[in-house]
Amino acid sequence: MWTxxxxxxxxxxxxxxxxxxxxxxxIRIVAVQGVALGILPLLIxxxxxxxxxxxxxxxxxxxxxxxxxxxxxxxxxNVWREDAPYVGYGLSLLVGPLLLAFSSWISPRLxxxxxxxxxxxxxxxxxxxxxxxxxxxxxxNALTQVLGYLVLENGIYAFGMAVAYHQxxxxxxxxxxxxxxxxxVMGIAIFHISRQFDHIDTDQLTMLRDH
Amino acid sequence: xxxxxxxxxxxxxxxxFLIRSDALRRMLLIAAALCxxxxxxxxxxxxxxxxxxxxxxxPIAQYFLTLTSVLFLAGAFYAVGYLKAExxxxxxxxxxxxxxxxxxxxxxxxxxxxxxTTMTMVLASQHFGLLWVAMEATTLVSxxxxxxxxxxxxxxxxxxxxxxxxxxxxLALLGNFxxxxxxxxxxxxxxxxxxxxxxxxxSKLSTxxxxxxxxxxxVGYGTKMGLAPLHTWLPDAHSEAPSxxxxxxxxxxxxxxxxxxxxxxxxxxxxxxxxxxQDLLVLFGLVxxxxxxxxxxxxxxxxxxxAYSSVEHMGILALGTGLGQAAVSGAMLHAVNHSLTKAxxxxxxxxxxxxxxxxxxxxxxxxxxVMPVSGLLWVAGLLAITGxxxxxxxxxxxxxxxxxxxxxxxxxxxxFLILLGFIFIxxxxxxxxxxxxxxxxxxxPACERPPAVVPPLVLITAVLLLGVYVPExxxxxxxRAAVLLGGR
Numbered sequence: 001m002w003t004x005x006x007x008x009x010x011x012x013x014x015x016x017x018x019x020x021x022x023x024x025x026x027i028r029i030v031a032v033q034g035v036a037l038g039i040l041p042l043l044i045x046x047x048x049x050x051x052x053x054x055x056x057x058x059x060x061x062x063x064x065x066x067x068x069x070x071x072x073x074x075x076x077x078n079v080w081r082e083d084a085p086y087v088g089y090g091l092s093l094l095v096g097p098l099l100l101a102f103s104s105w106i107s108p109r110l111x112x113x114x115x116x117x118x119x120x121x122x123x124x125x126x127x128x129x130x131x132x133x134x135x136x137x138x139x140x141n142a143l144t145q146v147l148g149y150l151v152l153e154n155g156i157y158a159f160g161m162a163v164a165y166h167q168x169x170x171x172x173x174x175x176x177x178x179x180x181x182x183x184x185v186m187g188i189a190i191f192h193i194s195r196q197f198d199h200i201d202t203d204q205l206t207m208l209r210d211h
Numbered sequence: 212x213x214x215x216x217x218x219x220x221x222x223x224x225x226x227x228f229l230i231r232s233d234a235l236r237r238m239l240l241i242a243a244a245l246c247x248x249x250x251x252x253x254x255x256x257x258x259x260x261x262x263x264x265x266x267x268x269x270p271i272a273q274y275f276l277t278l279t280s281v282l283f284l285a286g287a288f289y290a291v292g293y294l295k296a297e298x299x300x301x302x303x304x305x306x307x308x309x310x311x312x313x314x315x316x317x318x319x320x321x322x323x324x325x326x327x328t329t330m331t332m333v334l335a336s337q338h339f340g341l342l343w344v345a346m347e348a349t350t351l352v353s354x355x356x357x358x359x360x361x362x363x364x365x366x367x368x369x370x371x372x373x374x375x376x377x378x379x380x381x382l383a384l385l386g387n388f389x390x391x392x393x394x395x396x397x398x399x400x401x402x403x404x405x406x407x408x409x410x411x412x413x414s415k416l417s418t419x420x421x422x423x424x425x426x427x428x429x430v431g432y433g434t435k436m437g438l439a440p441l442h443t444w445l446p447d448a449h450s451e452a453p454s455x456x457x458x459x460x461x462x463x464x465x466x467x468x469x470x471x472x473x474x475x476x477x478x479x480x481x482x483x484x485x486x487x488x489q490d491l492l493v494l495f496g497l498v499x500x501x502x503x504x505x506x507x508x509x510x511x512x513x514x515x516x517x518a519y520s521s522v523e524h525m526g527i528l529a530l531g532t533g534l535g536q537a538a539v540s541g542a543m544l545h546a547v548n549h550s551l552t553k554a555x556x557x558x559x560x561x562x563x564x565x566x567x568x569x570x571x572x573x574x575x576x577x578x579x580x581v582m583p584v585s586g587l588l589w590v591a592g593l594l595a596i597t598g599x600x601x602x603x604x605x606x607x608x609x610x611x612x613x614x615x616x617x618x619x620x621x622x623x624x625x626x627f628l629i630l631l632g633f634i635f636i637x638x639x640x641x642x643x644x645x646x647x648x649x650x651x652x653x654x655x656p657a658c659e660r661p662p663a664v665v666p667p668l669v670l671i672t673a674v675l676l677l678g679v680y681v682p683e684x685x686x687x688x689x690x691r692a693a694v695l696l697g698g699r
Contacts, residue, residue, distance in 0.1 A: 111419055136374070136378060142370065145374060149381070152381055156388070175343070177344075178348060182373075185355075185373065189358075205367040208367055208446075210511075
């Protein structure tokens with residue numbers, strides 16, 4: 001049952017990201033999603049010390065460190081909401097259920113060699129993944145794009161969980177480290193963008209193109 | 212020996228962040244590059260796997276590591292000259308009326324060395340998970356290199372690079388999971404993601420999942436390799452980064468991503484999906500060459516011109532690998548030729564940029580009279596990159612073409628040849644015009660310092676020699692790598 005609750009949290013957070021214009025709220029929603037996902041391996045697999053360490057680290061990282069880092073960037077920038085994304089919030093909220101329906105439709109058609117822990121895992125993982133991609137392409141704000149990247153990463157990670165496959169701990173930690181450094185570097189880049197351009201809307205980054 | 216390859220640049224990078232003196236730091240860069248090359252050259256004596264077989268030097272790794280090492284050494288000498296000449300403090304941007312500063316040299320040299328570390332890890336890793344971790348790390352440590360000149364154009368390029376490559380590589384992670392599903396055909400015994408184990412158990416891998424995994428690897432690592440239509444970060448990053456960084460991005464990093472695809476290709480072949488994987492490679496290859504041809508013709512910016520030429524050559528590598536048989540060794544040889552030539556061209560472009568202070572090709576005239584050596588390098592590089600005999604690129608492109616005709620792929624061969632013809636015309640029309648004519652009044656004949664011209668001169672000589680004679684050790688390495696990829 002706990003698995004299903006965490007699946008519901010994933011779906012709800014995905015929808016919330018689609019409909020929220022306030023950046024601070026968005027950061028918190030993605031943090032909640034990260035925590036819900038971090039608990040997942042403990043629910044699905046047996047308790048092992050390595051797994052416990054990994055779950056603990058990923059919860060700390062996604063639930064505490066990322067929101068703190070991104071929140072700090074937000075305060076430095078003094079940008080609090082995204083006003084005009086490429087696709088409006090109302091329309092985005094319609095896209096969400098469509099993506100969910102699509103992933104529910106396609107999941108049973110994937111020829112998995114064995115049964116997965118919960119029938120909801122695969123559709124939700126795919127939904128999260130597509131949702132992340134959608135957020136990256138439909139928003140202009142650099143910070144929201146980073147959040148989209150995190151959601152995408154969460155989706156891929158949930159997919160890995162769903163297929164009951166865990167890589168060696170060292171690799172898992174390596175992936176986590178890469179995501180951490182990635183968000184860190186992107187945060188620095190956003191800070192520089194706001195200094196150079198006085199805003200962080202990526203649709204204004206159009207100096208470089210072929211004439 | 213393998214530990215040394217990874218830890219020498221890593222230790223040097225840490226030291227570079229810690230020490231104070233810029234001069235000492237530059238010495239450190241050269242020393243680390245020399246050590247790395249020395250270690251790479253010692254492969255005459257085989258080295259064993261380390262970390263339980265996660266890192267090992269197989270023929271593909273050996274071939275590309277040697278190449279990367281040599282390129283980095285040339286780049287290090289060039290970079291030292293470049294950094295010495297770069298003045299510190301606020302500088303005027305020549306494209307717009309604005310001032311900017313450079314990133315600290317500690318960051319630049321440190322990241323350059325970390326870049327070498329992570330690329331070595333990519334090439335030597337035998338485990339698909341580790342390969343992914345190292346590949347993403349190359350993106351992260353090279354982003355600060357692109358943002359060396361702190362103005363908003365380079366920042367824009369850095370942002371696009373970070374976001375597009377990170378998303379691309381995230382898709383490759385999904386490829387990893389697909390591969391894991393393919394490998395766990397029966398729940399009782401699952402195969403680890405070690406390359407050897409996967410290849411040995413190739414027949415047990417589930418077909419639809421291995422196909423899906425290959426597609427995701429091709430798209431994911433292909434983004435980083437610059438295969439069209441996901442190459443969009445490449446012209447921006449290559450044109451805004453300092454020239455020595457562009458030469459390493461183009462000559463070394465793109466090859467690393469290519470190796471990532473080759474690893475997936477090996478496994479796909481072992482699983483009996485050779486034809487499927489080859490078709491995809493040929494398709495992506497031809498599309499990339501066509502994309503590049505469109506953007507090369509009439510290109511106004513000479514650094515972007517070189518960047519699109521990288522897209523073209525990555526397409527040729529994919530095409531050659533996809534055609535199979537002798538074309539595979541053609542593609543391997545072409546990887547070396549392209550890397551060396553492109554490094555020459557980017558370094559020369561850096562010299563031109565330093566004197567003419569513009570990236571617009573039509574404002575650069577009279578290169579021969581202003582800087583004769585760089586002019587010579589530019590023309591030689593141009594002939595080499597467009598596959599003109601007697602340069603090595605002619606030999607490798609011809610091998611691929613010949614193999615295509617021999618196997619009866621006349622359509623592919625014709626398309627390849629026509630596109631190459633267009634690119635030759637487009638490229639030389641722009642680049643040759645830069646060497647002739649009357650120099651602009653504002654430009655003074657410049658003194659060309661040895662660090663700026665000696666590394667490219669050495670590299671272009673190597674390309675020339677490769678066209679006439681491929682040395683036996685190189686030939687041997689190349690064929691062993693090609694055999695692994697189903698060629699000969």
